[in-house]
Amino acid sequence: MIRAFHRWPGLIALALVTVLALSGAVLAVFSVTERIAAPQAGAELSVATLAERIQTVYPGLEQIRRAPSGRITAYWFESGQPGAAVIDPMTGRGVASADPYGFQRWLTNLHRSLFLGDPGRVASALGAVAMLVLSVSGAMLVARRVGGWRNWFSRLRGPLAGRLHVEIARVAVIGLIFSSVTSLWMTASTFALIPDGGPSLGVPTEVSGQTGASIPDLGLLGTTPVSELRSLSFPYDGDATDVFTLKTDRGTGYLDQGTGTVLAWADLTAWQRVSETIYTLHTGQGAALLGAVLGLMALGVPAMGLTGVSIWLVGRRGRPRVRANQSAGRAETILLVGSESGSTWGFATTLHAALRAAGQSVHIAPMSSFAPERYARADRIIVLAATYGDGAEPSSAKGFLTKLEAHSDALDIPIAVLGFGDRSFPAYCAYAQTVADTVDAKRWPVLLPYDTIDRQSPQAFARWGQALGAVLGIALDLQHQPTPPVTTELTLQSRRDYGADVQAPTSILRFSLPRATFWQRLTGTGFTRFAAGDLIGILPEGAPTPRFYSLASSRRDGFLEIVVRKHPGGLCSSQLTALEPGERVRAFIRRNPAFRPDRSHTPLILIGAGTGIGPLVGFVRENEQRRPIHLFFGIRDPQSDFLYAQEIGGWKDEGRLSRLVTSVSRGQRPRYVQDAMRADGPELVRLVQSGARIMVCGGRDMAAGVADALHDILAASGLSAAKLKTEGRYVEDIF
The missing domain is CATH 3.40.50.80 (Nucleotide-binding domain of ferredoxin-NADP reductase (FNR) module)
Structure with a gap:
């Protein structure tokens, strides 16, 4: 369930979330550069001194603003024309345009509203919701994968895309949660869904009616440091009822323009301070280091998007589409599949189709989704399980045994376990055997005795299907046609022969790398990515299933090399050791990430x-x-x-x-x-x-x-x- 909550928001909202994350990351960079580039006021400079300096240069001064970054901007009228500039507080003179970043303004509109106004703000909020769901569900999945929150930064194993996805996630997730939560707060504030919490300052009525007081005579301005200033608005020229409006980090007040008397003052409320803290957390304004960190974390979103899509595509390639798959809660038969390379899914879909043709309602799913509480109408559970490596669980069965052992009470649903493997390997069907032993130890009812299928034999599968049909009281004809793997033609480049004198004829076979298409290079399929320790599957003539050999080379070596010993009666080894340079075989790559050196420098x-x-x-x-x-x-x-x-x-x-x-x-x-x-x-x-x-x-x-x-x-x-x-x-x- 958690995986579904993580997968589908990510796939559906990928483009939107990526746009918001990238634009947010660039805006965070602007916050940092603004802090570095803006002339900063000294710690002892007062608002009165700053205002006097600016007014000397720009007599028509109307307003002074100080951004959280420390940048001071002045606005004035001169000869009936408005003017604005970034101010050097030491001289009061303009040193830069008040609006130097047209691109920043454009990017801000994209980030906030996608150029769509209020509907765009709603869409951005939905993107923030998707980000929050992804972050929380992703954190839970990471904790599950590494064995608990205490092991958050433990070493990872598995395919590169999956490792990168998790590595980025466990560094960036805190920042992404902060960004999504603060974004939703700011959107709610924009639409007045939460109160602003600010005090109400009425228009001052008891003014002196005097004008022309010099700025140094305005006492509060002289005691307020520029470091606390947010804005100072000047009274309208010639209007004796107008006042100075001062906004600082402490609050807002009105000052009489003739006497300097504070006519009204309101401190910032706790609610306003919370809102301002949230604004800082989201934008990094006023906190350059925080902005840089948030920007870097936001850059993880497109990287996680790419790796997440890659993981999803690999999973889809390994799991065929199943038509008319009944929901788990309404199915009579539950088919659970544990597969590493995808071949077991082929047998499962054949069984699914045959049961449906016999009038059964069937739900097929990976073993990792095992959830007996959902099988409300199930009359039976059938487990089809392959074995990975030396008796390990295959990728689509992650966590199955843990869930199985967690059920202390015996299920009242009969279970059948069918293992798939190759008898030439020492751990033949070891994982399926473990599943069957666990079921037996819990004394759960057995639908069929534990059985195995050697080397994907269609005949053995058909015989097992007849036994299943007899138990169910239906005719079940399982005519499975294994889907051949997609292979590429390899040309033998050279060979070296050993071992004839000790009755162990062995050859080192080196093949040329096949030419890769652009799509293969982009997606990493075919022979574009492989490392020493990965497996090459070779389909010998006259055999329905491939044989696998460990690679002695990686892609960057520029060739593909294996070591083959000729076994008496061995179909594939006999064909391989008979090859001469220039002759060809058909093959494919299977990743073997569990058998690779780590990247440390330990011995x-x-x-x-x-x-x-x-x-x-x-x-x-x-x-x-x-x-x-x-x-x-x-x-x-x-x-x-x-x-x-x-x-x-x-x-x-x-x-x-x-x-x-x-x-x-x-x-x-x-x-x-x-x-x-x-x-x-x-x-x-x-x-x-x-x-x-x-x-x-x-x-x-x-x-x-x-x-x-x-x-x-x-x-x-x-x-x-x-x-x-x-x-x-x-x-x-x-x-």
Whole structure:
């Protein structure tokens, strides 16, 4: 619900809020420049002295005004013509035009009313309401993401657009709340929806009838410093009933023009002071530093708008449109989808369509929206869940388990859990299994036993659909046609072969970057943005689903490189290792932000064996800042499968790699990477205690051995691999 309150006002009012924020930011700059450029009066200069100096230069003086910035402006008549100028208080002479910024006046009208008068002021107020809703809901979402208000500035992980969106928000949100609230106050004041709270000063009637008193004889003007002045209006020439009107930071009064007697005086009320404080908070007038800060915070609005739209578009690409989706409160069947790349949504929409065709009312939504209290008419809940990485929740299932565990009472709605994954990965359907185990532990009724779909098999999905139909008493024919990913043709540039002598044929394949269209560059799609550690999906001939390989290069390297070992009977690896330079494959990029080095300068410990070296050498290649990197690399035979041997030597000479520790598993004294780690235990403990981050890439057996070795190495220091994982300092990419 909070996410919806944040998303839709942002998308609907994006243009209006951006215009208001940008114009407000520029106006804040004007406030700062005015404060810097305006000649300032000395602390001891009185209003009487200032007025006398100006009147000497401009005998027809009618009014003096002092802005919150300290700028003093005089208005006069000379030979029947009006005049105005910014005044140097030390000389009383004009030094600049009273209206130097025509653009500022134009921008002020845009900001206040969009050049539409009162209707425009209402539109601007609606923009302020949208900004307030966005700021408050955004703050709540940030707190939810980082695990509470106390963790407001904790480190973020995830895609770049999402991180930028949150980073800007948690710095700018206070200023944006202030700006929106004060804007609404000022609009309400403009339309007299709130009282002005000022005292009423009637027209003075008991005047002396005298004229011509010199300004130094007007006592109150002599005791009032210019720093408190707001305005001084002179009596109309020849009108003995007119008076001096003095407005200061303390209040407003009338002075007799012949005797200088104070005829009436009213102090500023508390209400007026509140209104003036709100004006200062909104405009920065009279507070140059505050104006600069508010301006900078306002500039975050267009940046958050762009990143927010990017996040929304990515979400829409991953979640297909579903026609005739029933509301959650009226649906008989609730379909909840946990997907990372979008493929699980395809199966869910197939199931949705089949159930609707069978006469069912169905609501489909991401698992993150799980809310049993809304399912008033639901007879069943079906969960279709993929697994991300090493057993983690996919992006559209964020928070599902937390909500699930928060319900202490068992639901009376039967639940079915179907997992999607690839059996070749160690954490096959691990997240879906966790969901099923949690449901079972709470003794919730089960609609169907937990089941899985391997490698997006349409046949397995159809068989599961028949079982579901039998339980529901309907014929359910799930004919799912997987939507093929959008691929690009890659041309092999070069190859290097290793490992034949140790029965582990492995190739380093380097592909040329495909030409990107302008739209791809603008939106960051295709092969325009990728980093070492991201995944390349390759669709082998004769297979419906892609195979994924970790990238050993980034976009700025100018090429795309992977390390592939040929597996007996492996369809994709056989096709890839048979490629010759000039031949082509079709592929696409999948981001893998969870497996990337952070941007700190703390040591980095990289651990890999065999083809797991791929993304790790990519990290070393990118290490232009010479961050301390320690690489543990497991090989079979240094004469046969020492991948990247020549480059590693060069990177050490350049300072990109601090240390290399190799372990050879074939020979007289076989040793694996975990053995090398144990031998280097004291140094590893020192590095971890100094803040080092550990990244592991390779097969599941190797990763398990590394985790066990690290547990033993760190035990005496009070640290553990589990604690490092919680802190984001121990990450794995396992295959």
